[in-house]
Amino acid sequence: MMFTENQKGVFRLLIFVLVLLILVLPFLTCGELLRAASVAQIQQHMGKEFLYGTAYSNNYSHYKYQVLKQRKPKILAMGDSRTLQIKGDFFKHPENFYNAGMLTVSLDANINALLNFPKELLPQTLILCMDQSFFTQKGVEDQRYFDEPSFLKKEDYQSFNILIRRMADDRRKDKFHFWNLLWQPNKIGVLAKTKGFGFKQDGSYYYGDVYQSEKTGAERTAVDLDRIRKGEGWFAGGEHVYSKTVERVQALIDFCKSNKIHLIAYTPPFSQSAMQIYKTRKDVGFLKEIDPVVGQMIRNAGFEFYDYTDPSKLSLTDENFIDAFHGSDVAYCLMLRDMLHKNSKTSQYIDAAKLEKLYQNRVSEIVLEVGM
Secondary structure: OOOOHHHHHHHHHHHHHHHHHHHHHHHHHOOOOOOHHHHHHHHOOOOOOOEEOOOOOOOHHHHHHHHHHHHOOOEEEEOOHHHOOOOHHHOOOHHHEEEOOOOOOOHHHHHHHHHHOOHHHOOOEEEEEOOHHHHOHHHHHHOHHHOOOHHHOOOOOOOHHHHHHHHHHHHHOOOOOHHHHHOOOOEEOHHHHHHOEEEOOOOOEEEHHHHHOOOOHHHHHHHHHHHHHHOOHHHOOOOOOOHHHHHHHHHHHHHHHHOOOEEEEEEOOOOHHHHHHHOOOOOOOHHHHHHHHHHHHHHHOOOEEEEOOOHHHHOOOHHHEOOOOOEOHHHHHHHHHHHHHOOOHHHHOOOHHHHHHHHHOOOOOOOOOOOO
16 A cells, blocks of 8 residues: 555654653653642542652642641641651541641741631641751741742742653653653652652651662761751851740740640751761750750740750661651651650640550651551
């Protein structure tokens, strides 16, 4: 059978379109390009295996706010990435809890978010991670960019063409494989599908590949130690607690009082290796002032404050850490258990026996339960 030149041209065009679809389809179906509201809607129809993690866009604040509006939790965890290992499964009724970590980053951002929440979104109990960087002048100044929560701004996305080019470039560098993007329907986003990294239904974070790695705690924590030693970025030092932080904490206390929110604040633990470096530094006097200054303010107001900066307070080792400053599920399980032992009001929401069982049956020193 003979084909005319026109027919051959059409045939070549069809082949080209087919090949193009095969190459682009995984990028389109993996969910990387979805808007936050769409992800939040889809999430409602998925089970506990749901995971959302993007590699080329950071719309996490918008995403967390969309889910928060759906769930309206009684117990809300807020803060930066060092909040994210507080799990819904720690609580008697997981549906009453949501981890909004990364909705906001700085202390002012947390306060500004609360001020802008509709009344129905305000929780009965607020668990607030107060990163040590909140307490130094440099830390506060470096975080000013984050003081206006991103969810209050227009959702910002790169153009479709730019994202496709970046994804295609990474594919050529063999950073991931096409088939990883096509399967795993409960996972949305390139990072979730290729690395197993992303947010769970309860808002907590799952570090998939890290859990599968054979790296030791010392190897995982070593990456950040040089920055901590040099006092770079959020690891900057200070002789005293920054005075403006004290003022902002008072504003937070006043807000919680006027809105009948029970505040439970904590400073998150550093790894053992990181803490050893801090103890050799001469510029971190502020660390010793956090509890007697800010902690006492919060306790005097009838709320709770726990300083877990030093991991020895929870008998944590490097094996319990994702990296030098992110504790694992196990670390945060032990943190909440310690709060219960100190008569925290979290006892209304947390079953101590359930928490203890999770810890005793843990899979490893960083994983309590596979998939949690």
